[in-house]
Amino acid sequence: MAAKRPAADDGQAARTDGAVAPQPRGSVMRDVARLAGVSHQTVSRVLNEHPNVRQETRRRVLEAMQALNYRRNLAARTLVTRRSGTLGVVGLETTLFGPASMLYGIEDAARTAGYFVTVASVRTLERRSVLEAVDRLCQQSVEGIVAIAPKPAVTNALVQVPSGLASVGVGGGADDDAVPTVRIDNAAGARLATQHLLDLGHSTVHHVAGPPDWPEARERVEGWRGTLYAAGAPVPPVEPGSWSAQSGYEQGQALARDPAVTAVFCGNDQIALGLLRALHEAGRRVPHEVSVVGFDDMPDSGYFLPPLTTIHQDFAELGRRSLTVLLDQIQHPGDRPADHVLLSPELVVRASTAPPRA
Amino acid sequence: MAAKRPAADDGQAARTDGAVAPQPRGSVMRDVARLAGVSHQTVSRVLNEHPNVRQETRRRVLEAMQALNYRRNLAARTLVTRRSGTLGVVGLETTLFGPASMLYGIEDAARTAGYFVTVASVRTLERRSVLEAVDRLCQQSVEGIVAIAPKPAVTNALVQVPSGLASVGVGGGADDDAVPTVRIDNAAGARLATQHLLDLGHSTVHHVAGPPDWPEARERVEGWRGTLYAAGAPVPPVEPGSWSAQSGYEQGQALARDPAVTAVFCGNDQIALGLLRALHEAGRRVPHEVSVVGFDDMPDSGYFLPPLTTIHQDFAELGRRSLTVLLDQIQHPGDRPADHVLLSPELVVRASTAPPRA
DNA sequence: CGCTAACTTGTGATCGGTAACAACTGGGGT
DNA sequence: ACCCCAGTTGTTACCGATCACAAGTTAGCG
Structure with missing residues (x-):
């Protein structure tokens, strides 16, 4: 039997001192098969839950696998099945x-x-x-x-x-x-936010958007704009921004100076965080003077000052x-x-x- | 030549209608070798940047690889090299x-x-x-x-x-x-935070810790405690908590009621966020009445109300x-x-x- | 008792690469 | 002219699994 694979053991010994040590080799299917007294194919059958294996044989194979701490080699499997x-x-x-x-x-x-x-x-x-x-x-x-x-x-x-x-x-x-x-549905989320603010009685809603080259940001802009149109409310201009708190803060400083601004819908919660800070620094109280809505519902947004009304996405x-x-x-x-x-x-x-x- | 691999083409055709379709096969090394007029081993040499390949040969092989959009099969490589x-x-x-x-x-x-x-x-x-x-x-x-x-x-x-x-x-x-x-070095971070507060003149520093079963949280507690000891400052008790803003908020409500609390070091920035909200709701102004330090330096913490002093880790x-x-x-x-x-x-x-x- | 069908198991080929070794080239030195 | 060595290329075995097929075993049934 050993004669069939002449190079197996000797070759292994001769390979020491490679430049980068290969992974230490664990046991392979052949070893399990030998220990269980079956062919490697039977081991494969047990592994793949092929139905036609005798109960007793399966048990022996499983025991051998346990004893040798066998782990199937995924590379070999992938190679032949073409499924990784x-x-x-x-x-x-x-x-x-x-x-x-x-x-x-x-x-x-x-x-x-x-x-x-x-x-x-x-x-x-x-x-x-x-x-x-x-x-x-x-x-x-x-x-x-x-x-x-x-x-x-x-x-x-x-x-x-x-x-x-x-x-x-x-x-x-x-x-x-x-x-x-x-x-x-970003547009739907934006509509929810905008409509919520309109329903509270605000005559219009401002928007601090995310980066204009992100479709998500654009869809939110469209949902917001569409809702304002439908309600006959004026549509304030939108400045390009990023998703960051910094962006919200910077745009917030301008909005805070404008007394006509009473409601702002933000592209995400981080922007809203920056906006809240800008409003606070300008002495405009939220929500009494200005209402703010975010988007995302980050874990923290319930603890902003004040806790943020926002659009939750899972x-x-x-x-x-x-x-x-x-x-x-x-x-x-x-x-x-x-x-x-x-x-x-x-x-x-x-x-x-x-x-x-x- | 084709006789050498009798099953290659026919076998392929016969395999249609498998339960789960295998990956469509692209070109393999053999194909590249044939197109370039060399052996597959030479292709392998080019791929592995073996030095001893004639410039002209290398060029031809690279061209063939390009033409066939060849991608090396990592499973096969892994199998033989034992390096994935x-x-x-x-x-x-x-x-x-x-x-x-x-x-x-x-x-x-x-x-x-x-x-x-x-x-x-x-x-x-x-x-x-x-x-x-x-x-x-x-x-x-x-x-x-x-x-x-x-x-x-x-x-x-x-x-x-x-x-x-x-x-x-x-x-x-x-x-x-x-x-x-x-x-x-969590302890060192905690020392930085605590010492900063002591240096500002606070007589002691309270701590809202992370979960006690996290070593990181424990190390921060130790760093804080050690600094207070070294300064001869009293060591307030620590309550078990979690990493969340909610935890900071809940413990913050208790701390806010205690007028002796003038400085708080938090286990992380989220806890600090919750604490800030609790202090705000209790009417205690930050930093004028209470100073707060966080840990982590999340991207947003510069936009908290007020912007958070914290420990930065990269x-x-x-x-x-x-x-x-x-x-x-x-x-x-x-x-x-x-x-x-x-x-x-x-x-x-x-x-x-x-x-x-x- | 023989015969087929279903169940169980083994044998050999194969996947696509790399390693080891052999074979073939073409100088340079004596 | 000869040998040797380095550079270049091809041949064959092998990694460890799965698949197709064949062979042996058991069971069912006329």
């Missing part, structure tokens, strides 16, 4: 609350479904770096790609993905029909849903049109909004 | 600012070093779930594991890692010498340094004692601290 059991995530290198939460939602759902997750983060959302990230994931032979995709460059890059590879964009805007997406759920879509694609690789899942955000009323002073 | 080029991260499923930042720091450094990153997140820090996560990563045959390790259960689980596998804990406490760690750097340690272990697998890297945090003075009122 791995999904890729293209993530933006940011600590914005949303993206981070989505990542964990995705990982959680992937684990439940029996998949591994590898991350390729990009520092910028340029087309080139996204393509590079996708390429890295393809090398890993991932079975599908989730792109945390706030900007079109990302989903566009997905279109270039080698044909047949499943993909989904999560949490961005809706600008490309070719790639399935899962996102929240990032973890977004991550989970994106995985549902992705797995569906993997299992039924029909080329029917990409689906677009749209989740509804909710208004959370806290203490930063009130009717305008008479 | 992948590192594993055990991450806590949380959106705390710190862990999320570290993840990106790690991924960034890993990419630079030519490694992939796969994530295994855990929902709780129990020993069992951490072990399970480590096991998942081992299956992936990662070459090293970074554990975002705020609690000892995590680093302890690392000790159980199959011998020879490199590992490092990042960002937790220092309670186990067996596993290398990279973390910031999470991304923490992630990068952990990778340095890990790669060092991989390249020099000597069994010398584990190193422990300790980064120094910095005091950032903003507007939430001032001398006590006369």
